[in-house]
Amino acid sequence: MTSTPASATHQHPASELFAQALRYEHRADPYPFYEQLLRQPVVRMDNDTWMVSGHREIGLLLHDPRISADRLPPPQQRPIRKSLLVEDPPQHDRLRRLVTQQFVPRVMGMRDHIDALVTGLLDAHTSERPGQLDVVADLAYPLPVTVICELLGVPREDESLFGSLARRLTRGLDPIDTQTEDEIRELQQTRTELQQYLEGLITRHDTAPGDDLLSGLMHGQDSEGPMDPVDLRVTLGLLLIAGHETTVNLIANGTLALLRHPEALARLRTDPDLVTPLVEEVLRYDPPVQMSGRSTLADIDIAGTTIPKGSRVRLLLAAGNRDPRRFADPDRFVPDRTDNTHLGFGGGIHYCIGATLARAEAQIALTALARRLESPRLVADPPPYRENAILRGPERLPVSFTRLAPDTAGPSAGRMA
Numbered sequence: 001m002t003s004t005p006a007s008a009t010h011q012h013p014a015s016e017l018f019a020q021a022l023r024y025e026h027r028a029d030p031y032p033f034y035e036q037l038l039r040q041p042v043v044r045m046d047n048d049t050w051m052v053s054g055h056r057e058i059g060l061l062l063h064d065p066r067i068s069a070d071r072l073p074p075p076q077q078r079p080i081r082k083s084l085l086v087e088d089p090p091q092h093d094r095l096r097r098l099v100t101q102q103f104v105p106r107v108m109g110m111r112d113h114i115d116a117l118v119t120g121l122l123d124a125h126t127s128e129r130p131g132q133l134d135v136v137a138d139l140a141y142p143l144p145v146t147v148i149c150e151l152l153g154v155p156r157e158d159e160s161l162f163g164s165l166a167r168r169l170t171r172g173l174d175p176i177d178t179q180t181e182d183e184i185r186e187l188q189q190t191r192t193e194l195q196q197y198l199e200g201l202i203t204r205h206d207t208a209p210g211d212d213l214l215s216g217l218m219h220g221q222d223s224e225g226p227m228d229p230v231d232l233r234v235t236l237g238l239l240l241i242a243g244h245e246t247t248v249n250l251i252a253n254g255t256l257a258l259l260r261h262p263e264a265l266a267r268l269r270t271d272p273d274l275v276t277p278l279v280e281e282v283l284r285y286d287p288p289v290q291m292s293g294r295s296t297l298a299d300i301d302i303a304g305t306t307i308p309k310g311s312r313v314r315l316l317l318a319a320g321n322r323d324p325r326r327f328a329d330p331d332r333f334v335p336d337r338t339d340n341t342h343l344g345f346g347g348g349i350h351y352c353i354g355a356t357l358a359r360a361e362a363q364i365a366l367t368a369l370a371r372r373l374e375s376p377r378l379v380a381d382p383p384p385y386r387e388n389a390i391l392r393g394p395e396r397l398p399v400s401f402t403r404l405a406p407d408t409a410g411p412s413a414g415r416m417a
C-alpha cells in the first residue's frame with residue numbers, strides 16, 4: 001500500500017486533498033490524504049461544505065441533536081419520502097423502532113446457518129477452480145446477498161436481478177461531482193426499476209405472507225400503527241442495499257489485511273477467538289463505509305471554529321479511525337487492539353442496525369478462510385478496486401492456495417456483539 005500524495009501537501013486546501021482522496025487512482029490507498037486532512041480536524045471546503053476528520057469531532061457531531069441526517073441543508077431538502085438513514089426524529093426513531101423489532105430477533109439465531117453457507121460457498125467454488133479463489137465473487141459477495149435476501153423474503157430467483165440493481169445504485173451514494181451525466185441518468189433509471197421491483201415484492205407478500213422480515217414489517221406495528229406502503233418500500237430498499245454492498249467490503253478488506261499480515265493470519269489459525277477483536281480492527285483500519293454526511297440545523301461551535309446553520313457536513317469516518325489523537329500507532333493493523341472505539345458503524349442515533357449481522361458474517365467467513373486455505377497468497381496487490389468511493393472495496397480479490405482443507409472444526413468462534 002504505497003500511494004504517496006505527490007501533488008498534495010499540507011498547504012493545499014482541504015477540498016483539493018479531498019478531491020485527491022476520491023480519485024479512482026487513489027482508491028486502493030486514500031489514507032495518506034486523510035492523514036493530511038487530519039491536521040485540521042474540522043475545516044471548511046470550497047463550497048460551503050465542512051469536512052470533519054477528527055475522531056472526537058465526528059463523535060460529537062454524530063451525537064448532536066442540532067445535526068440533521070439529511071445531507072441537503074433545509075431549504076433544499078428532498079420533497080420525496082426519505083429512508084430512516086437520512087431522516088430525523090421523531091420519524092427516524094419510529095421507523096428505526098419498527099425495523100429493529102423485526103430485525104434483531106431474526107438475526108440472533110443465524111450463526112449456524114451463516115456457518116453452513118460459508119462452508120457451502122468455499123466447497124462449491126474451489127471444486128470449480130482448484131487452487132484459486134476470488135474472495136469477492138466466490139464468498140464475500142454471495143454470502144451477505146443470500147443472507148439478506150433470505151432474511152427479507154426476496155425469492156432466490158430474484159437475487160441476481162436485485163444484486164445488479166443494488167450494485168448500480170451504490171454508485172449514486174458517491175459525491176455527485178464525481179459522477180458522469182450518463183451515470184446520473186442511468187441511476188435515475190435504476191431507481192425506477194428498483195421501485196417497481198419492490199412494489200411487486202410487497203404485493204406478493206401481501207397476498208402470501210411468510211415468516212420473513214418483510215412480512216413482519218407489513219404486519220408489525222407500534223402505537224401509531226403499521227408502516228405505510230411508501231415507508232415500507234423505502235425501508236426495504238435501504239435494508240437490501242445496506243445488506244448487499246457493505247459486508248462484502250468488510251470480508252474482502254479483512255482478507256486483504258490478513259494476507260498482508262501473515263503473522264495475524266497464523267495467529268487466527270490457532271486462536272479462533274482472535275477473530276472478534278480482529279474484525280473490529282478491520283472496521284477501524286479499512287472501513288467498508290468510508291464517510292457519511294449531515295447538515296446543520298443551527299450554528300455549531302466545534303474545534304475552535306463555527307459551522308454555520310444550513311451547512312453540509314462530511315464526516316470522514318475512515319480518517320477518524322486513523323486519528324493519532326485517539327489511536328496509538330493508527331496506521332498499523334493490530335489484530336488484538338483493545339479500546340477500539342472505531343467509527344466503522346457510525347454512532348449516535350443512526351448507528352448501524354446491521355452491525356450484529358455484519359460482524360457475524362465477517363467473523364465466520366474470515367475464520368473459515370484462515371482455517372481452510374493452505375498457503376494462501378494474493379494474486380495481485382493491490383487488487384483492482386470498485387469505482388465507488390464511499391462504499392469502498394476490491395472489485396475482485398483473487399487468492400491462490402495449495403489446498404482447501406476439509407471443514408472439520410465445529411461452529412466458528414467470535415461472538416455477536
Ligand code: HEM
Pocket residue numbers: 084085086096148238239240242243244246247250287288289292293343344345346347349350351352353354355357358
Ligand atoms: C460491514 C457492514 C456494514 C457497515 C460497515 C455498515 C456501516 C454503517 C454506517 C457507518 C452507518 C451509519 C450511517 C450514518 O450515520 O450516516 C450505518 C447505518 C445503517 N446500516 Fe449499516 N453497515 C453495515 C452492514 C449493514 C447491514 C448488513 C445492514 C442491514 C441489512 C445495515 C443496515 C443499516 C441501516 C438500516 C442503517 C441506518 C440506521 C439509522 O439511520 O438509524 N448495515 N451502517
